[in-house]
Amino acid sequence: MFLRKLIVFSLTAILVFAMVSDTVAGVSNAAALFLRIAPGSRPAGMGEAYVAIADDATATHWNPAGLGTYPMSDSWHEVKIPANIFNLTDSVELDGVVAKNILKAIAPLKSGSGSDFKAYDLWVLTSKGLARYDNKRWNDQEIFNTKTNQTLKSIVTSYFGITETDVVNAMAKKVADANNKRTYEQFSKLKQDILSQIPEDYEFSESLTNMFDSLDAAYYSCLINWERYIKIENEYNEGIKDSTFTEKELDKINFAVEKAKSRFLPEELKVPYSIIFDSEPTAVTSSDNDFAFGTENGLILFNGKRWQIFNTGEQLPSV
Secondary structure (H helix, E strand, O other), X not given: OHHHHHHHHHHHHHHHHHHHHHHXXXXXXXXXXXXXXXXOHHHHHOOOOOHHHOOOOOHHHHOHHHHHXXXXXXOOOOOOOOOOOOOOXXXXXXXXXXXXXOOOEEXXXXXXXXXXXXXXXXXXXXXXXXXXXXXXXXXXXXXXXXXXXXXXXXHHHHHHOOXXXXXXXXXXXXXXXXXXXXXXXXXXXXXXXXXXOXXXXXXXXXXXXXXXXXXXXXXOOOOEOHHHHHHHHHHHHHHHHHOOOOHHHHXXXXXHHHHHEOOOOOXXXXXXXXXXXXXXXXXXXXXXXXXXXXXXXXXXXXXXXXXXEEEOOOOOOOX
């Protein structure tokens, strides 16, 4: 009987002590329940499995040690500017001190997603013109992948937002100069050298002259196939070795001239940034999505895709 009472008493005591200890342990949680809330809505939604990917302000709670190795922490990047972008011989004297290789102006322009420097292109104004750094390479021109229905003037008109015929023609000429493999003077000299060697009795004399005139007109439209044009130079250099051209040699030149004219623009067309300026920029400013250049003749805006030109005689937009 005594043993039975002892067992019952012992079990009752154990049960009471267990309930009391659970209540005492719950006091610490009940006093500050907010301490159990996961910092940040994203970690909370992920069931607090957030340590490995903590990359925001809550990283100070989830992974403070990882902040020391974050790629953007205390890092500097040095970018060299190539000579074709930056005139290394330029110098400026100020208060008796000569400084070389000075950038005239810098304007960041957002070109991608994110909030760090990788989301921005860096536009730089140097003595050699305008250049853009896209976090990989320096560019002093835009490269277009052309379509068969495009012309040089249509690309210039669309990209620079201009419609005045004289301005379009002037810019198209500059773009052609940047893309053609020979200067116009070199082209004209070869043309005159060949035509001056044609004998009066050559059967296709008039045809060759007309084809050269057609090729001349194609020069500033970027419609010359320069790989085939080199064939003209080679045939001329081969034929002129003995100071006279045979009929067979002239026929080869005639055929090469005919094939040198192209129906379409080259697959890639280079458009230099510098052709937008008709005078030296005097001021530069930028926001996230666009920047503006001030010149003696007006204002030039760029939104990352298209340019706009406003002369001093026009009403300027708000920027």
